[in-house]
Amino acid sequence: MLSIKDIARIAGVSVSTVSRVMNNKPSVKADKRERVLRVIEETGFVPNRAARDIVLKQTSKVGILLPDTFNQFQRQLFSEVAHNVESYGYYTNFIFISSEDSGEEEVLHKLKSERLDGIVQLKEIELPEFCTYVEQQEIPVIHLTFEIENFMWPTHIHISDRLGAKEATNYLISLGHSDIAFIVGRKFSFGTHREQGYKEALQEHGIRYNQDLTSYVDSYTMREGKRATEALLQRNIPFSALFATSDDLAIGAIRQLVESGLNVPEDVSVIGVDNIEFSEYTDPSLTTIEQPIKEMGKLAVELLHKRIIGKEEPTMRNIVIPYTLIERESTKRK
Amino acid sequence: MLSIKDIARIAGVSVSTVSRVMNNKPSVKADKRERVLRVIEETGFVPNRAARDIVLKQTSKVGILLPDTFNQFQRQLFSEVAHNVESYGYYTNFIFISSEDSGEEEVLHKLKSERLDGIVQLKEIELPEFCTYVEQQEIPVIHLTFEIENFMWPTHIHISDRLGAKEATNYLISLGHSDIAFIVGRKFSFGTHREQGYKEALQEHGIRYNQDLTSYVDSYTMREGKRATEALLQRNIPFSALFATSDDLAIGAIRQLVESGLNVPEDVSVIGVDNIEFSEYTDPSLTTIEQPIKEMGKLAVELLHKRIIGKEEPTMRNIVIPYTLIERESTKRK
DNA sequence: CTGAAAGCGCTTACAG
DNA sequence: CTGAAAGCGCTTACAG
Numbered sequence: 170m171l172s173i174k175d176i177a178r179i180a181g182v183s184v185s186t187v188s189r190v191m192n193n194k195p196s197v198k199a200d201k202r203e204r205v206l207r208v209i210e211e212t213g214f215v216p217n218r219a220a221r222d223i224v225l226k227q228t229s230k231v232g233i234l235l236p237d238t239f240n241q242f243q244r245q246l247f248s249e250v251a252h253n254v255e256s257y258g259y260y261t262n263f264i265f266i267s268s269e270d271s272g273e274e275e276v277l278h279k280l281k282s283e284r285l286d287g288i289v290q291l292k293e294i295e296l297p298e299f300c301t302y303v304e305q306q307e308i309p310v311i312h313l314t315f316e317i318e319n320f321m322w323p324t325h326i327h328i329s330d331r332l333g334a335k336e337a338t339n340y341l342i343s344l345g346h347s348d349i350a351f352i353v354g355r356k357f358s359f360g361t362h363r364e365q366g367y368k369e370a371l372q373e374h375g376i377r378y379n380q381d382l383t384s385y386v387d388s389y390t391m392r393e394g395k396r397a398t399e400a401l402l403q404r405n406i407p408f409s410a411l412f413a414t415s416d417d418l419a420i421g422a423i424r425q426l427v428e429s430g431l432n433v434p435e436d437v438s439v440i441g442v443d444n445i446e447f448s449e450y451t452d453p454s455l456t457t458i459e460q461p462i463k464e465m466g467k468l469a470v471e472l473l474h475k476r477i478i479g480k481e482e483p484t485m486r487n488i489v490i491p492y493t494l495i496e497r498e499s500t501k502r503k
Numbered sequence: 504m505l506s507i508k509d510i511a512r513i514a515g516v517s518v519s520t521v522s523r524v525m526n527n528k529p530s531v532k533a534d535k536r537e538r539v540l541r542v543i544e545e546t547g548f549v550p551n552r553a554a555r556d557i558v559l560k561q562t563s564k565v566g567i568l569l570p571d572t573f574n575q576f577q578r579q580l581f582s583e584v585a586h587n588v589e590s591y592g593y594y595t596n597f598i599f600i601s602s603e604d605s606g607e608e609e610v611l612h613k614l615k616s617e618r619l620d621g622i623v624q625l626k627e628i629e630l631p632e633f634c635t636y637v638e639q640q641e642i643p644v645i646h647l648t649f650e651i652e653n654f655m656w657p658t659h660i661h662i663s664d665r666l667g668a669k670e671a672t673n674y675l676i677s678l679g680h681s682d683i684a685f686i687v688g689r690k691f692s693f694g695t696h697r698e699q700g701y702k703e704a705l706q707e708h709g710i711r712y713n714q715d716l717t718s719y720v721d722s723y724t725m726r727e728g729k730r731a732t733e734a735l736l737q738r739n740i741p742f743s744a745l746f747a748t749s750d751d752l753a754i755g756a757i758r759q760l761v762e763s764g765l766n767v768p769e770d771v772s773v774i775g776v777d778n779i780e781f782s783e784y785t786d787p788s789l790t791t792i793e794q795p796i797k798e799m800g801k802l803a804v805e806l807l808h809k810r811i812i813g814k815e816e817p818t819m820r821n822i823v824i825p826y827t828l829i830e831r832e833s834t835k836r837k
Numbered sequence: 838c839t840g841a842a843a844g845c846g847c848t849t850a851c852a853g
Numbered sequence: 854c855t856g857a858a859a860g861c862g863c864t865t866a867c868a869g
Contacts, residue, residue: 170560170618172846183856188848196854215616219553219562220846224861226504228553230594237586241780244578252571255597260564263589282549284504391784424784446575450725450758452786506862517840522864530838554862558845 171214180208191216230260231473232285234276236292237265240390240417242443242462243291246314249466250289257474259286266292268388273299287473289313290323293357309476309483311469314460315359322483324476326469328492330359333458334366336494337412337440339374340456345503346410346438347376351383352397352422353414363414363442381406386418394421402429409437409503416441416448416457423451423499434501444495453498465490505548514542525550564594565807566619568610570626571599574724574751576777576796577625580648583800584623591808593620600626602722607633621807623647624657627691643810643817645803648794649693656817658810660803662826664693667792668700670828671746671774673708674790679837680744680772681710685717686731686756687748697748697776715740720752728755736763743771743837750775750782750791757785757833768835778829787832799824 173191177184182201189197190205197205208214222229231254235247251261264279266272273296280288280302287309294300303310304322316325341349351367354360364383371378381404384397394413398421401408411426413419419441423433433439433453441448444459468488475481507525511518516535523531524539531539542548556563565588569581585595598613600606607630614622614636621643628634637644644657651659675683685701688694698717705712715738718731728747732755735742745760747753753775757767767773767787775782778793802822809815 170846173848174846184847185849185856186854189855192848198854201855213615215618217557217618217846219557220861221848222861223551223553223557223846223863224848226861239582241575244582248573248578251597252599255599261595261597263585263595265586265589281547284549284551391780395784420781420784424786424788427786446725447754447781450729450754452758452761454758504862507864508862518863519840519865520838523839526864532838535838551862554845555864556845557847557862558864560845 170217171212173216176205176208176212176214179212180205228260228284228286229258230262230283230285231470232262232264232280232283232288234264234266234288234290234292234294236388237267237272238388238390239291240388240415241445241447242389242415242417242460245445245462246466247291249463250291250313250469253467253470254289257470259474266294277302287311287477289469289473293317307483309473311473313465313469315357316362316487317358322485324472324486324488326465326472326488326490327359328458328460328490330362331366331369333442333492334363334412334414335370336366336492337442337458338367338370340494340496341410341412341438341440341500342370342374342376344410344438344500347374348379348406348408348410349376349382350401350408350411350437351414352386352394352401352411352418353383354387354389355385356387360414367412379406382408389415389417391417391421391424394418395425396421398422398425399429402426410500411437411439413439413441416443416445416455419455419457419499420447420451423453423455434499438500438503440500444493448495448497451499456497456500457495459493459495461490461493504551505546507548507550510539510542510546510548513546514539562594562618562620563592564596564617564619565804566596566598566614566617566622568598568600568622568624568626568628570722571601571606572722572724573625574722574749575779575781576723576749576751576794579779579796580800581625583797584625584647584803587801587804588623591804593808600628611636621645621811623803623807627651641817643807645807645810647799647803649691650696650821651692656819658806658820658822660799660806660822660824661693662792662794662824664696665700665703667776667826668697668746668748669704670700670826671776671792672701672704674828674830675744675746675772675774675834676704676708676710678744678772678834681708682713682740682742682744683710683716684735684742684745684771685748686720686728686735686745686752687717688721688723689719690721694748701746713740716742723749723751725751725755725758728752729759730755732756732759733763736760744834745771745773747773747775750777750779750789753789753791753833754781754785757787757789768833772834772837774834778827782829782831785833790831790834791829793827793829795824795827 310323312325386393441457448455646659720727775791782789
């Protein structure tokens with residue numbers, strides 16, 4: 170493998186000059202610059218990033234924090250994030266947050282050993298030590314698809330979960346439904362916000378909130394959607410519509426409804442959130458509140474990059490991305 | 504940030520000794536070892552990988568080569584690979600192969616600048632310079648889910664595409680079908696192998712191969728499955744079964760059949776390949792040939808790791824993983 | 838068993 | 854504008 174010394178020798182200049190050329194520093198005479206550039210070109214030399222990182226005290230690594238069991242939405246999202254991370258020239262460093270009790274501590278430990286330049290966080294972490302560490306190390310963090318308040322200066326990128334959920338519920342109400350079942354997770358803030366939106370919509374239309382029409386899940390997966398729907402059906406409380414707070418949940422829900430002999434949307438209208446790729450291809454295709462995955466992934470990395478290179482002040486920023494209601498076949502007028 | 508010097512100073516030993524302790528070298532007296540270990544523990548010191556990599560002439564990075572448009576199967580697969588890569592302590596380096604003409608050359612360029620320790624390749628690359636480069640740099644490569652012959656010493660991990668496809672076709676035949684439509688890609692070897700298996704099954708059962716029942720796709724996505732099925736239907740040649748060579752294709756196909764007023768499986772039985780998560784939740788749920796994604800991802804990284812650390816000789820290895828026919832609702836006796 | 842020293846491939850004050 | 858030198862945080866012969 171060639172090193173900067175080789176290039177210097179071949180071009181007949183010092184390593185300092187080669188370094189300056191590579192880093193586009195101004196103070197190099199045109200002819201030397203040309204010469205160095207030509208040698209680099211001819212030899213196909215590529216500088217060793219590890220060496221560079223070591224003196225610049227950086228790592229060129231961006232961590233993507235995500236749960237170890239993720240749904241399709243998250244898969245699409247982190248694919249998008251990874252794609253952008255690579256295109257900015259960073260290395261991708263996945264850190265999976267185990268759902269075990271010790272999960273968050275493991276993340277902290279791993280984080281300490283990785284020395285990341287920045288983090289895109291796709292799942293909330295509550296461990297106070299984690300927040301403290303990130304803060305005092307001044308590691309730029311972007312929170313993607315959620316918003317929490319126990320942090321000093323991260324940027325949040327997300328849709329308004331409350332308003333999105335409210336719109337979904339309003340939409341079902343506008344179709345004449347009033348017995349609207351609801352599937353949501355307890356643990357994360359975006360679930361809480363969606364639950365709030367759901368309740369608000371009911372209230373504003375004078376529909377009494379019935380707790381027995383809500384089924385809670387541990388994760389936003391198809392499996393959980395199916396299980397939660399089974400639980401709902403066992404309660405024997407009639408409902409003509411179902412709002413599942415992710416498309417994965419909704420697809421699992423529809424599957425359970427069908428297995429239980431119900432038709433969608435004839436017997437039950439179903440609406441989801443996310444607009445994952447599959448929602449267009451299911452039968453019936455899924456009405457949903459779209460989160461613009463590509464846009465969010467791109468923006469997250471763009472902002473993270475700016476913060477890493479110091480172009481952006483580390484102030485708290487809350488970026489709310491517009492959602493879109495996409496009407497498909499899984500919902501119907503009552 | 505602490506460095507090895509700090510630890511040496513605090514523990515009252517030389518940096519050499521600290522280094523030896525960290526790398527589990529035998530020749531360190533127990534008491535000094537203890538002392539160093541304690542200081543490391545107390546300070547939470549973690550060695551700088553970049554510095555280590557630089558002297559060991561390694562990068563600790565594993566590249567995952569994948570197409571820039573991928574289907575759910577590939578998404579599940581590379582999630583799995585990435586998970587394992589991280590757990591072995593490597594950094595993940597995604598390299599997306601653009602479908603543009605220049606895509607493979609860009610990959611080569613990127614590869615040269617990355618100095619990867621190893622590669623898991625999820626998509627074929629034909630560019631001869633790529634093969635040459637990987638060979639002469641002696642970069643360990645694992646080919647995952649396909650098998651090609653223009654390479655000196657990579658390991659292939661895959662199901663038998665020919666036999667899997669044959670089994671799928673045989674299964675449809677055993678249900679009484681003889682007009683079996685077929686959706687497959689032209690470009691990649693595994694497509695060719697699956698096409699071969701399909702034809703063999705037909706032939707062995709005395710069914711004439713009808714080229715007009717085959718529809719070709721550019722990628723194994725739902726979108727392409729839908730499009731290919733539309734093309735099939737437009738030909739107005741009756742078929743009672745359809746073998747789509749990926750679940751993504753099959754799901755797109757079912758969607759098109761439904762939109763065209765056909766029932767699955769009553770009018771058309773559909774079988775896929777892969778057993779992606781969704782195939783269990785679609786309506787009807789999808790009969791398919793399972794590729795064991797978790798197992799394949801794990802094995803790929805395990806073998807790559809062995810090769811990187813030199814425990815495994817770089818001989819050509821062809822590892823054929825068993826597939827499984829999973830019967831669900833999308834197929835039915837004629 | 839242990840430490841001082843050289844070296845990995847870079848960057849960047851410093852001096853000219 | 855340019856080069857010699859010091860330094861980043863490690864590992865590993867080498868000598869004792």
